[in-house]
Amino acid sequence: MALTAAEVKNAKPGDRDYKLGDAGGLYLFVTAKGAKSWRMKYRFAGKEKRLTFGLYPEVSLAEARTQRDEARRLLRENKDPLLEERRREAAAVAAAGATFETLARAWHEDEKARWSEGQAKLVLRALVRDIFPALGKLPIRDIDGPMILVELRKIEKRKAIETAKRVRGYVSAVFERAIGEHHVEVNPAAKVGKSLKKTPVGSKQPAITDLTELRDMQKAIDRSTSNATTKLASRLLALTALRVGVLRTGTWDEIGGIDWADPGAPTPDAVWRIAADRMKLEVQDKGDAAFGHDVPLSTQAVEVLRTLHVLTGRYALMFPSDASTRQPMSDAALSSLYKRLLAGKYKGRHVPHGWRSAFSTLMNARAADLDRGGDRMVIDLMLAHVPPGMSSSEYAYNRASYAKQRRELGQAWADMITEGLTDPMVVANIQSP
Structure with a gap:
C-alpha cells in the first residue's frame, strides 16, 4: 500500500533502522536516530542497486515519487539511473569550474589561427575590457540573456553601436562552444541581438563621394601636422582602395616592378602582391594562393612608394609604428x-574604409557616363570582392584576364583623385635627389 503524507510525517525512530515502503521500489528509510531519507531499490543488468533521493522533509513524498518515476523511465530506456545521476553530478562539477573567462580564452586560443594578429588582439581586448570584469568569473551556466544585455548596453552608452554588436557575436561564439562541450544547453547571447540599438542611418563606414571634396580633404591632410608616414599612408590608401588593415601591415617584399636605385626608371608593371592569408576571405580560402590580391600600381602610387621608401625602406614593414619598427602602424592612426x-x-563623414566606397561609387558612375558596363566586374576585382561560390581557379582566371583593364582603371582613378595635390616628396619634406 502506498504511503500517505501523514504516515511519512509521523514516522518515529525505533530501536533500529527500518523502512516504510511506498510503491515502484520507493521507500522511506528511518534511522534509529530519527533521520529520514528517500531511497529506491531497483535491478539493472541482473544486479540489485539503490538510489538515494534526499532527506525528508527537504524532499517531500511527491518530489520523491517524481524522482522515482524519472528513474523508472531511464530503466525502460535501458539506462542505469545511478550511472546517469553520477554523470549529471560530474557535469555539474565541470560546469561550476567552467567560468566564462576560462571558456572565452580557450575559444580565442583556438580561433586566433583564423585571424590576423591584429584581429586576434582586437577580439581579446574587447572581451577583457567589456565582458570579463562583470561576467568573466561567473560559471557560464549561471549567465543569462539579461546579464549579457546589461554589459552590451554599457558599450552602447559609449556610442559604440557596432562594437556592441561585435562583442555580442564574440560572446555568442563562446556559448556555442560551451554547448558543444556540454556546459550549457542554450545560447542566451543569440537572443539579445534584436534588443541592441540599430546602427544610425549613414553612420556605418561613412564616406565622402564628392570628388572635389575628396581632393580638398587630401590637401588638408598634406598640410596637417601629422607625421609624414601617416600622410603617405592616407594617400596610398586612397590610391589603392585597400582595406586599411592590409595596407598598414604591408611589407616591402610585397612590392614588385620598381627599381628603388633609379628614381627615374619606368614602372609599367609595378604591382603590390598581397598573399591570400592577409586578405579578408573565408577561412578555407586564406590558404589558397589563387585568392591572393594583386594591386596594379598607378604612377602616383609609385611616387608615394618611392617617397615612403626613403623613410622606411630599411625596415621590413612599409608603415612601422613609432614605438617599434617591428610592429605596424596603429589601426587607429x-x-x-x-x-x-x-x-x-x-x-563622422569619412573613415579610412570610406576610400573603398568612394572608389566604387565614383568609378561606377564614370563607367555609366562612358557607357562602360563591363567595368563593374573589374571594379569588384580591384576591391578584391570574390563572388560567393567562385572557385579559386575561376577567380585567378578573371583576375589575370582583366589585368590590363584593372591597371587602366587604377590609373584613371589616380588621375581623378590626385589632381592638384602636392608632390609626395614635398609632403614628406624630402629633398629630391
Missing part, C-alpha cells in the same frame, strides 16, 4: 587623423 582634421570637419 588614420581614423584619428581624419577625426581631428580641420577641427573635426570630417569626423
Whole structure:
C-alpha cells in the first residue's frame, strides 16, 4: 500500500533502522536516530542497486515519487539511473569550474589561427575590457540573456553601436562552444541581438563621394601636422582602395616592378602582391594562393612608394609604428587623423574604409557616363570582392584576364583623385635627389 503524507510525517525512530515502503521500489528509510531519507531499490543488468533521493522533509513524498518515476523511465530506456545521476553530478562539477573567462580564452586560443594578429588582439581586448570584469568569473551556466544585455548596453552608452554588436557575436561564439562541450544547453547571447540599438542611418563606414571634396580633404591632410608616414599612408590608401588593415601591415617584399636605385626608371608593371592569408576571405580560402590580391600600381602610387621608401625602406614593414619598427602602424592612426582634421570637419563623414566606397561609387558612375558596363566586374576585382561560390581557379582566371583593364582603371582613378595635390616628396619634406 502506498504511503500517505501523514504516515511519512509521523514516522518515529525505533530501536533500529527500518523502512516504510511506498510503491515502484520507493521507500522511506528511518534511522534509529530519527533521520529520514528517500531511497529506491531497483535491478539493472541482473544486479540489485539503490538510489538515494534526499532527506525528508527537504524532499517531500511527491518530489520523491517524481524522482522515482524519472528513474523508472531511464530503466525502460535501458539506462542505469545511478550511472546517469553520477554523470549529471560530474557535469555539474565541470560546469561550476567552467567560468566564462576560462571558456572565452580557450575559444580565442583556438580561433586566433583564423585571424590576423591584429584581429586576434582586437577580439581579446574587447572581451577583457567589456565582458570579463562583470561576467568573466561567473560559471557560464549561471549567465543569462539579461546579464549579457546589461554589459552590451554599457558599450552602447559609449556610442559604440557596432562594437556592441561585435562583442555580442564574440560572446555568442563562446556559448556555442560551451554547448558543444556540454556546459550549457542554450545560447542566451543569440537572443539579445534584436534588443541592441540599430546602427544610425549613414553612420556605418561613412564616406565622402564628392570628388572635389575628396581632393580638398587630401590637401588638408598634406598640410596637417601629422607625421609624414601617416600622410603617405592616407594617400596610398586612397590610391589603392585597400582595406586599411592590409595596407598598414604591408611589407616591402610585397612590392614588385620598381627599381628603388633609379628614381627615374619606368614602372609599367609595378604591382603590390598581397598573399591570400592577409586578405579578408573565408577561412578555407586564406590558404589558397589563387585568392591572393594583386594591386596594379598607378604612377602616383609609385611616387608615394618611392617617397615612403626613403623613410622606411630599411625596415621590413612599409608603415612601422613609432614605438617599434617591428610592429605596424596603429589601426587607429588614420581614423584619428581624419577625426581631428580641420577641427573635426570630417569626423563622422569619412573613415579610412570610406576610400573603398568612394572608389566604387565614383568609378561606377564614370563607367555609366562612358557607357562602360563591363567595368563593374573589374571594379569588384580591384576591391578584391570574390563572388560567393567562385572557385579559386575561376577567380585567378578573371583576375589575370582583366589585368590590363584593372591597371587602366587604377590609373584613371589616380588621375581623378590626385589632381592638384602636392608632390609626395614635398609632403614628406624630402629633398629630391
